[in-house]
Amino acid sequence: MHAIITKGTPLIFAFHGTGGDEHQFAGLTAQLWPGAGLVSPRGTVSENGANRFFRRTAEGVYDMVDLAQRTEDMIAFIRTHQEAGVPSYAYGYSNGANILAAVSFRAPDLFDRLALLHPLIPFAPSDQPGLGGRRVLITGGRRDPIAPLATTEALTAYYRRQGADVSTSLHSGGHELRPEEITALQAAFAD
Template structure:
């Protein structure tokens, strides 16, 4: 996988390795300052999406807003799973979060390979289809955040995804603010709490 990454070595024994997935138009530096601030000593793996949409980095192609190229999504998900397997540090807890498009690719990874991460956080995800059953998600800790007035990831879709993970047996927590697609401080606080070790 030809993915540019920003990787920081773990400097504190016992600290986790955190994978951070940027939103559309972001890059591997989008959360590079946030991770060490919230979890000092944690390692960071931040892949850059390899799809360009009018110059904006993404993790998979789409045909229109909320309409995914499903064949491309499937192939990119397999590539990302392989990348994560190659990058994980054996014996170190692996946690992951993604925002918007990054949350979407992370969700797809969790459907197919739920064992890769001990905990995940999906910030403003949009999964506009019914995911397949994933019994391996049972007991996994999942944080899902969103905005009640989000025009890109509507609240109904967020709630449907929460219901899906709960139906798989995952331990789901949520943080929903009254705004749109923007990240708010309450979500950052919820993310920090979800990944606290």
């Protein structure tokens, strides 16, 4: 797995969207958190030449066996890059948000703070009490054709039921990142 890795405090894990790579959020991370470390993996699945973190069989239909295996692989990758005593925060956009959410369902202790930008979780995750008290930001567009508002709201409700400290930032547009989401992301990782 290719990745950008730099040292610093806190340690930020950034997960790209479909078609992105490990460089997609390097500049944004440096801008929002100067001096922070960065771990930014590249998805190892190619979908018509576009990098992804796991396979899907159609738009919004996930290969659940592949997702389960790649989630476990990503958990192992994350653990090898964390450092004792250094807070770990993570954010992901679109497909990156989806793998990050899947990681949180299985290993809620990995990150001190989590931001899911335009996630699409089209299945009902199992309860995960380890998410209790975790800070989670979820963003999206009210007219997002890829991550519909109803699924964003269902995921928000899931994290709240688990006892997570959830905040949201929703805009009137589609699947694009907007400035108010970036502001919410920066605030979510502020002390």
